Amino acid sequence: MRKTLRPVSSYTQVTGVIRVGLACCFLGLAAVAFIGAAALPGGIYEPLGPGAFPQAVACAVALLALPLLFLRPAPPDTDAQAPDSRQDLALFSLVLTALYVLLLTFDLDFRPATFAYAMMLSLLFSGDWRRGRNWVIAIGLALVLGFGVHFLMTDVFVVDMPG
Amino acid sequence: MTIRAFLGAAALFAAIAHPASADYPEEPITVVVPFSAGGGSDVLIRTLARVIQEKELLDVPLTILNVGGAGGTLGSRRVKEADADGYTYLLSHFALLSAHATGVADYGLDAFEPVAQISSTCLIYAALEDYEHDTLAAAFDAAKAAPDTISEAINIGAVVHLTSWMATDAYGGVDLRYVQSGGGAKRFEFLYGGHVDLAQFSVAEFANFAPKGLKALALLDDQRNPNLPDIPTAKEQGIDARACVSDWVFAPKGTPAEVTQVMADAIATALETDEMKAFYAKDLRTPDFLTGADLEAAIQAQDAIIREVAERHADELK
Amino acid sequence: MDLAVFLTPMLDLGTIFYVVLGTLLGVVVGAIPGLNGAMLITLSLPLTFYMEPTHSIVMLVGMYVGAISGGAITAILFRIPGTPASVVTTFDGHPMARQGKADRAIALCLGASLVGGLVAGVFLITLSAPISDWAARLGPFEYFSLVMMAMVLITSVGSGPLWAGMLSGALGMLAAMPGYDPSSGRLRLDFDIPGLDAGLGLLPVLIGLFAVSQVIGEIVDIDRTAKAETIAYRRAFMRLRDYTANAINLLRSSLIGTFIGILPGIGATVGSLVSYSVARNTAAEPERFGKGAEQGVIASEAANNATVGGALIPLIAIGIPGSVIDAILLGAFVIHGMRPGPLLFDNNPEIVHAVMGSYVLACVVMFAALSLASGLIARLMYLPRQAMLPAILVFCVVGAIAANNQISDVWVMFAFGLLGYGMERVGIPLGPFVIGFVLTPIAEESLRSALMMSAGSWAPLATRPISAAFLAIAALLLIAPFVIGLLRRMRRK
Numbered sequence: 001m002r003k004t005l006r007p008v009s010s011y012t013q014v015t016g017v018i019r020v021g022l023a024c025c026f027l028g029l030a031a032v033a034f035i036g037a038a039a040l041p042g043g044i045y046e047p048l049g050p051g052a053f054p055q056a057v058a059c060a061v062a063l064l065a066l067p068l069l070f071l072r073p074a075p076p077d078t079d080a081q082a083p084d085s086r087q088d089l090a091l092f093s094l095v096l097t098a099l100y101v102l103l104l105t106f107d108l109d110f111r112p113a114t115f116a117y118a119m120m121l122s123l124l125f126s127g128d129w130r131r132g133r134n135w136v137i138a139i140g141l142a143l144v145l146g147f148g149v150h151f152l153m154t155d156v157f158v159v160d161m162p163g
Numbered sequence: 164m165t166i167r168a169f170l171g172a173a174a175l176f177a178a179i180a181h182p183a184s185a186d187y188p189e190e191p192i193t194v195v196v197p198f199s200a201g202g203g204s205d206v207l208i209r210t211l212a213r214v215i216q217e218k219e220l221l222d223v224p225l226t227i228l229n230v231g232g233a234g235g236t237l238g239s240r241r242v243k244e245a246d247a248d249g250y251t252y253l254l255s256h257f258a259l260l261s262a263h264a265t266g267v268a269d270y271g272l273d274a275f276e277p278v279a280q281i282s283s284t285c286l287i288y289a290a291l292e293d294y295e296h297d298t299l300a301a302a303f304d305a306a307k308a309a310p311d312t313i314s315e316a317i318n319i320g321a322v323v324h325l326t327s328w329m330a331t332d333a334y335g336g337v338d339l340r341y342v343q344s345g346g347g348a349k350r351f352e353f354l355y356g357g358h359v360d361l362a363q364f365s366v367a368e369f370a371n372f373a374p375k376g377l378k379a380l381a382l383l384d385d386q387r388n389p390n391l392p393d394i395p396t397a398k399e400q401g402i403d404a405r406a407c408v409s410d411w412v413f414a415p416k417g418t419p420a421e422v423t424q425v426m427a428d429a430i431a432t433a434l435e436t437d438e439m440k441a442f443y444a445k446d447l448r449t450p451d452f453l454t455g456a457d458l459e460a461a462i463q464a465q466d467a468i469i470r471e472v473a474e475r476h477a478d479e480l481k
Numbered sequence: 482m483d484l485a486v487f488l489t490p491m492l493d494l495g496t497i498f499y500v501v502l503g504t505l506l507g508v509v510v511g512a513i514p515g516l517n518g519a520m521l522i523t524l525s526l527p528l529t530f531y532m533e534p535t536h537s538i539v540m541l542v543g544m545y546v547g548a549i550s551g552g553a554i555t556a557i558l559f560r561i562p563g564t565p566a567s568v569v570t571t572f573d574g575h576p577m578a579r580q581g582k583a584d585r586a587i588a589l590c591l592g593a594s595l596v597g598g599l600v601a602g603v604f605l606i607t608l609s610a611p612i613s614d615w616a617a618r619l620g621p622f623e624y625f626s627l628v629m630m631a632m633v634l635i636t637s638v639g640s641g642p643l644w645a646g647m648l649s650g651a652l653g654m655l656a657a658m659p660g661y662d663p664s665s666g667r668l669r670l671d672f673d674i675p676g677l678d679a680g681l682g683l684l685p686v687l688i689g690l691f692a693v694s695q696v697i698g699e700i701v702d703i704d705r706t707a708k709a710e711t712i713a714y715r716r717a718f719m720r721l722r723d724y725t726a727n728a729i730n731l732l733r734s735s736l737i738g739t740f741i742g743i744l745p746g747i748g749a750t751v752g753s754l755v756s757y758s759v760a761r762n763t764a765a766e767p768e769r770f771g772k773g774a775e776q777g778v779i780a781s782e783a784a785n786n787a788t789v790g791g792a793l794i795p796l797i798a799i800g801i802p803g804s805v806i807d808a809i810l811l812g813a814f815v816i817h818g819m820r821p822g823p824l825l826f827d828n829n830p831e832i833v834h835a836v837m838g839s840y841v842l843a844c845v846v847m848f849a850a851l852s853l854a855s856g857l858i859a860r861l862m863y864l865p866r867q868a869m870l871p872a873i874l875v876f877c878v879v880g881a882i883a884a885n886n887q888i889s890d891v892w893v894m895f896a897f898g899l900l901g902y903g904m905e906r907v908g909i910p911l912g913p914f915v916i917g918f919v920l921t922p923i924a925e926e927s928l929r930s931a932l933m934m935s936a937g938s939w940a941p942l943a944t945r946p947i948s949a950a951f952l953a954i955a956a957l958l959l960i961a962p963f964v965i966g967l968l969r970r971m972r973r974k
Contacts, residue, residue, distance in 0.1 A: 074908020
């Protein structure tokens, strides 16, 4: 497993991509918020209304996000660390998490969904899914998190869980 | 022992003591309170639920679920979308109707079956003790003479905003300066700090804050309150406005009448107990029980008044 | 003031039992990510029907105190703010834990919590009536100026260049915008996305930003970080030396926390943020903050515990709840036929004394219980990652669902987890984000109320004395770093 999933690209390079991506994202959000706020009516009993604060904040975000396009707020990553980083693993867990939340959103029962999710994550992080010991840990953990937590929330704290 | 197990055991015990004649209710009933825990309506329904449990008026546990937020619409929407099987109820009041009338919610009375009215409390216009006017009429006279000089603490789009319009419209139109403040305790802060001239409170809120130097200008009701007989009504002062907040229990639309009847009966019996009477006396509430056609008519009438006011002031509610 | 009257209710074994029970339950619930004090107290409300009024109220007060401290445990160990108030504790508490000083961080946190609680307790017992009277008279202009003063601190929390900190603060402000606007209640910027109409929840945003981002970081670094080290059990008490060395910080933070707690509607999160920022600005080595500075943990914890006692002051004295939990407590009083407020002192003095006594007792119980258990708790940190990381993620999910009963909050949480990870990786600090997010709704609501009050005039901001004083302090805070820098450079020459 370790051999097939090597780090895909340099850590520093990815950081740069994230930085520019975030800056664009912030600029986009600011624009959306500004346009949305501009459409709001003025205040009834005071001059500002619901739109003034969002517009001011959107401008501030846009203004402060501009330097992020070109400047690094922190000193560059040391490439010495890069070969060890497991961005592939993080990406894989993210996909798994998105699937899990999607299942919950469509009201699949919390227990089996969480059981599967926790077990897979645990095996993923154990580094070696062929070892029996890791399976024991994963299944035990998944049982506690899936069924134990569900019991705690619904039967003790009267919070509805999906499903 | 978990709560549910505890309640379950209690229910089991109740079932042995009181063999159920009809099929309903068979499982725990949830009453959704669309406000956060600790408010006036929340405390009322919790006390009522306790009495119903203690007296074993329903054979199943009654759970109170607070789903606060978005002016009560998060909770009411949840009940609206629940199964109409008599296992989910909503406790609400004026706010449910005003949310619809002001456009905050796209559904109103039509989404629910009224079950029972359990209490009413009317609003009181109050000011600081050293305020220059002693009656609401005098304050409104002054505001009429000099528009936008007399201020009132309100909660925009919520009950006291609409009831303020009801009062000013009944007087014949006054230009008050509205200041957003929020719930009862917040309105008291604004009044107490001298930031506004007027504020409305429920009878219980007024009685609680009065020792800090408040005086009542008018009670927005047809008759004086037996607990506070010295407070004149607005009607006596020539302002024919009644603004009372009644707590209602609703079921989702389509819940069979014989099912909601079981609930209404349990509530009616509970309201007759000494415990509830003592609670009402302490909280200065009027036990104004209504059900069936009377309730329907009362809510419709309230709804009509609210709609009318909201329509008249539509330009201030955009 | 006769101290004995506050001790009398504490002589009742039943009362003591319920305070201890409530505090311990609060600690446990606060320490479990995803559960918080408000949930526990709401849940216990029906049970208190069957208890004596004094017992039920003191138990709930114990839960309140316990939950705030319990929340700090997960903040330190896993960077999960158990309650929103403990988010500031993550700033330095978690770096300390990562440096292998988890037990030391917990010890500082407990000692500071105790001091904060006791200082607030002194105010609660001696001065509750006059203080709350004064606080209740502050109006929207004063609130706005106060919030502006706190916002200036945005520029000082967190490392890195000034613009990065400000960007983070502005992003926090932007995140506070969607939903019902805090003044007129009008729905805005929800773009018809279900779940966004109620705004972005405080807990999902904070859990995402701090806990989820941390987990992503740990996954990326999974091969790099050192193997779990076995630590010897060390004494998890603050030494006398620690108390004396940090006396000024402890006292100042407790006072700030008490003061902010007294102001209705501001809250524990702001209390700890402000005292943290002040501690940082006055520290000899401000650059150590955010990297495991002991003073940071002390400032945050002393303040957020003090706000609990501070918030009880207006609740008891005039019946104004200062926070969500205080509003629930208010309901508990009413259920038992009492109403906090001016009449309570006359009608039920024994309850007032019991609340005050139990608050102080709860602080001591919390301190003792957690101190004894802290060595054990700190070891949780060294569980194998294949067990810990999935558990943290699942608890985050559960916490996000439980906060508002909305599944959409889970998406919000993960979105902010990604955002938080990205921001930290490129070097944008997260602290200012929290300040912007928490304070903007208060600022907007008070400013717009203020303008309604003055018919659109901004002048009272400068002409009302208290408001003007807050603004002047804000201006000073803004200029001070530059002036100090200038002076230092001059001295060097």
